[in-house]
Amino acid sequence: MWHLLLHLLICTLFFTSPFVHSRTTPHSFKTSILDVSASIQNTLNVLSLHPQTTQLFKAQQHNLDSIVSASSKLSMALLPRVSLRGTSHTDYKSLTLARLERDSARVRSLSTRLDLAINHISSSDLKPLDNGLEFQAEDLESPIVSGTSQGSGEYFSRIGIGNPPSQVYMVLDTGSDINWLQCAPCSDCYQQADPIFDPASSSSYFPLTCDTEQCKSLDESECRNGTCLYEVSYGDGSYTVGDLVTETIILGSAKVNNVAIGCGHNNEGLFVGAAGLLGMGGGSLSFPSQINATTFSYCLVDRDSDAASTLEFETLLHQNVVSAPLLRNPELDTFYYLGVTGLSVGGELLSVSESAFKIDETGNGGIIIDSGTAITRLQTDTYKALRDAFVKGAQDLVSTTGVSLFDTCYDLSSKSSVEVPTVTFHFADGKALPLPPKNYLIPVDSNGTFCLAFAPTTSSLSIIGNAQQQGTRVSFDLVNSLVGFSPDKC
Numbered sequence: 001m002w003h004l005l006l007h008l009l010i011c012t013l014f015f016t017s018p019f020v021h022s023r024t025t026p027h028s029f030k031t032s033i034l035d036v037s038a039s040i041q042n043t044l045n046v047l048s049l050h051p052q053t054t055q056l057f058k059a060q061q062h063n064l065d066s067i068v069s070a071s072s073k074l075s076m077a078l079l080p081r082v083s084l085r086g087t088s089h090t091d092y093k094s095l096t097l098a099r100l101e102r103d104s105a106r107v108r109s110l111s112t113r114l115d116l117a118i119n120h121i122s123s124s125d126l127k128p129l130d131n132g133l134e135f136q137a138e139d140l141e142s143p144i145v146s147g148t149s150q151g152s153g154e155y156f157s158r159i160g161i162g163n164p165p166s167q168v169y170m171v172l173d174t175g176s177d178i179n180w181l182q183c184a185p186c187s188d189c190y191q192q193a194d195p196i197f198d199p200a201s202s203s204s205y206f207p208l209t210c211d212t213e214q215c216k217s218l219d220e221s222e223c224r225n226g227t228c229l230y231e232v233s234y235g236d237g238s239y240t241v242g243d244l245v246t247e248t249i250i251l252g253s254a255k256v257n258n259v260a261i262g263c264g265h266n267n268e269g270l271f272v273g274a275a276g277l278l279g280m281g282g283g284s285l286s287f288p289s290q291i292n293a294t295t296f297s298y299c300l301v302d303r304d305s306d307a308a309s310t311l312e313f314e315t316l317l318h319q320n321v322v323s324a325p326l327l328r329n330p331e332l333d334t335f336y337y338l339g340v341t342g343l344s345v346g347g348e349l350l351s352v353s354e355s356a357f358k359i360d361e362t363g364n365g366g367i368i369i370d371s372g373t374a375i376t377r378l379q380t381d382t383y384k385a386l387r388d389a390f391v392k393g394a395q396d397l398v399s400t401t402g403v404s405l406f407d408t409c410y411d412l413s414s415k416s417s418v419e420v421p422t423v424t425f426h427f428a429d430g431k432a433l434p435l436p437p438k439n440y441l442i443p444v445d446s447n448g449t450f451c452l453a454f455a456p457t458t459s460s461l462s463i464i465g466n467a468q469q470q471g472t473r474v475s476f477d478l479v480n481s482l483v484g485f486s487p488d489k490c
Contacts, residue, residue, distance in 0.1 A: 029422045030347035031393075034437035036448070037416045043092040043446040046304040076251040078157050078172060078298055079308045093403075093445040100404045103374040103465075109234045110175055110335075110370065111459040117332040118363045155300055155371060155466070156274055157311055160250030161261075162202030168194045168275035172298065172311060174371040177283030177334050178218075178232050180240050180262030181276030187266045192275045199263060204248040206258075214260040215244055217284050230262045238269020240276075249287075259290055280371070281334035288313070288478065297475035298371065299490035300466050302438075309490040317475050321484035324427035326476065331363030336476065338464065338483055339428055340367050343382070345389035346421030356382045357462065367462035369474065369483060375405070376454050376465045383456035386423070390452055393421030403444045406451035410441075413448025425464075433485050439468050 089095040115121075156169045161181060168181060169192075182189045184198045199205040207227045208215050215221050215228035221244070222229045228244040242264035249256045264276065279286045280296070288296050291313070299309040317323070325339030340357040343350050356379050359366035378386065387408050391399075397418060400411040412418060420441055424434040442453045453467050473489035475482075 029424045029434045031419050032422045032437040034418050034420050034441055036412045036418060039438060039443045040446060040448060042304040043443050047092060076157055076311050077308045078155050078311050080301060080303050096444045097404055099374060106373050107377055111461055114332055114461050157278060161197055161247055163204040163248050165250045166197050170276050170278040171274045172280060172371055173277050174280045174336060176277060176279040177281040177286040178262055179279050179287055180264050182267050183242060183263035183265055189267050193273050194275055206246045208244045208246060240264040241266040256291055260285055282336060283334045294479045295477050297473055299473040300470050301490055302470055317477060317484040318473060318486035318489050321486045322431050322433045323482045323484045326481040326483045329359050329363050335368040337366045337368050340425060341428060342426040343386055344424045344426060345386055346393040350385040350389060352382045352385050364460040367464060369464045371466055373463045373465040374467050376468050377457040377463045378454060379462055380456040383454060386454060390421055400449060403451055405455045408452040410450050411448055412450050435468055436471060439470055
């Protein structure tokens, strides 16, 4: 009898503890094979792509057309920027360092956005912009593009603006709500791949007045001669300022009229190459919200490839999808939070507090999924637990000096492939998403140096970045509050 009581006591302690204790997960999640040779070859291939070559542009445009015509739905391509502009970097390590510097700025921007929302502070209260303006402070699909060649981790999409449409590349960003593009006349604009959009050439351009619902929904707005002015600051020093208008947007062969979009006359930041940004966040002014989308999905191709995938609206979740709860922060409706219950390495769940993945009563904490962040950030204690478990499971690999924000790196120059511990995200109801090894042990040069692609953050906000999402179709079911992961569905 005492054996039975002891067993019940242990079970009670185990299931009522606030910690996820280390225990074995299914055997299939223990180890995975990383193709070292293929990864290194990709680093060499990306360096051979020269910026803005006519041949590259024509080949990529044919790729986009093929995706659009092959789809049974209206299509819009998503591609890495490297496939459009090539790279000006002469070695892969300098490209990697540029990416990581840009990524750190991105993470600071997201953390600042959350801090401002929680503390109910206006961004203009922190740093007024000298912008030259009177400021106080349907079924759709589209191909996706990666923005790594200029040190940017975003993915891009080709869309049409106005009537007749001007074709431009826009950053796809699930961490933002406001859609905007650079507009003439331009007081201060950065370099972009296409000509600056001229509102005078579009018959569908319509400035919004200050009493419109769209203008009232802005965090930062002002009136000038009865028209609504907008300001968006990203926390990393990037900003856009201009007129809030409605315009026609063309996605593939689909036309969407009267979309609220910022026409930026004063823009600065790390958006090199793109004309602007397509906000895919959860706020009322985001593109999915404006078209009343019930679902959307994207698949991010390898950051170093010239392949294309699609951004799709109103599509069903794929079969065999791994789903996670989609959560919202009452203090900030932009971000998409995931109901993560734990992480495992090599088939063993990490001994970390479940609170590390939860939003607290003040709006702090939680873990979001973001298309614009490259490297997954975890709270420091969680990161250390993951790193230590990975190091323990990868004892046969030759360790080497860390690179930038990566502190766990290996010299795989003598290997063609290696067996590594599998890293897995765990969700409610026992659902699990094991990551492909190329999504978390990545090359940082062309000489065989690979690093664990996670990093710690001092912020309460954790972020699942696009390096971990590559090769997986990520679906957002906005009605049923689910995020679905479908590996190899690009």
